[in-house]
Every structure is written in structure tokens, then in C-alpha cells.
Amino acid sequence: MSAKTTTVRLTPRERFARGLKYSTVGPYDITRGAAGLTAQSVGASAGWLRDRYRSGKLREDLEAAQDVVASELAAAQEVIANLPQAFQEARRAKRRPRPIVLVAAGIGVLAVGAVTFSIVRRSMRPEPSALPPSVEVTQRP
Numbered sequence: 001m002s003a004k005t006t007t008v009r010l011t012p013r014e015r016f017a018r019g020l021k022y023s024t025v026g027p028y029d030i031t032r033g034a035a036g037l038t039a040q041s042v043g044a045s046a047g048w049l050r051d052r053y054r055s056g057k058l059r060e061d062l063e064a065a066q067d068v069v070a071s072e073l074a075a076a077q078e079v080i081a082n083l084p085q086a087f088q089e090a091r092r093a094k095r096r097p098r099p100i101v102l103v104a105a106g107i108g109v110l111a112v113g114a115v116t117f118s119i120v121r122r123s124m125r126p127e128p129s130a131l132p133p134s135v136e137v138t139q140r141p
Contacts, residue, residue, distance in 0.1 A: 012036025 010018065016033025052058040 012040060 012033045012035075014033075015029050016037060019027070019029025019031075019033050022029070049058065
């Protein structure tokens with residue numbers, strides 16, 4: 001009987017799995033498997049893009065995107081052209097708050113602070129117990 005050895009080529013996925021399984025050839029197989037999987041996915045993506053471009057869908061998508069970008073760019077240029085006028089209008093419309101509003105806001109802040117202080121102070125005092133003391137206090141002569 002003669003022993004026949006056949007060389008079996010591993011796919012990148014199988015090589016990656018074998019690299020994870022065995023510790024002696026692990027780093028080598030993991031690296032080769034990951035590189036192979038990456039190469040396969042890049043090739044598949046390139047083929048998909050090539051097919052989409054050939055079918056015309058990608059070309060139409062690119063043309064539509066170019067139209068959208070052109071219209072957005074025109075709108076942005078218009079906004080930038082009107083910016084100085086908008087700044088001037090914003091400076092004219094600036095008003096100072098009335099003093100009465102500031103006084104009312106100050107009084108409100110003080111009132112809230114006083115109420116908070118009184119609540120915190122009351123909560124710090126121990127409440128007197130309604131029960132008689134548990135230990136009798138006796139005076140020494």
C-alpha cells in the first residue's frame with residue numbers, strides 16, 4: 001500500500017479558524033486568514049461597485065448627488081453674501097433689559113435663597129421626642 005498525501009488548500013475563513021484553534025501556528029494562520037478575508041471582502045466590494053456603475057445606477061446616484069451639492073453650494077453662497085446685512089440688523093435689534101426686570105429677578109433669587117436656608121436650618125434641628133426619656137436623670141448630692 002502506498003500512502004497518498006494530498007495538499008488541501010485552506011480558505012481564508014478556515015485558516016483564520018484554525019489559527020484561533022491551535023496555539024503553535026496560531027499567529028501565522030490568524031494573520032494570513034485575516035489578510036485573506038480582507039482581500040476577499042475588498043474584491044467583492046469592488047466587483048459590486050463595478051457592477052453598479054456598469055448598470056448605470058451608481059452613475060445616476062453620482063449625478064443626483066452632484067446636483068444636490070451644487071444647489072447647497074449656491075444656497076451657502078447666498079447666505080454668506082447676506083451675512084454683513086444680517087450682522088447689522090442684529091446689532092440694531094439689541095436691547096438692554098429694563099432695570100425693573102433685573103430688580104425682580106434679584107428679589108426672586110433672594111427669596112429662593114431665604115426659603116432654602118430656613119428649610120435646611122429646620123432640618124438640622126433634632127425634633128423633640130414625645131416619649132419620656134428612657135433613662136432617669138438623678139441628681140447627685
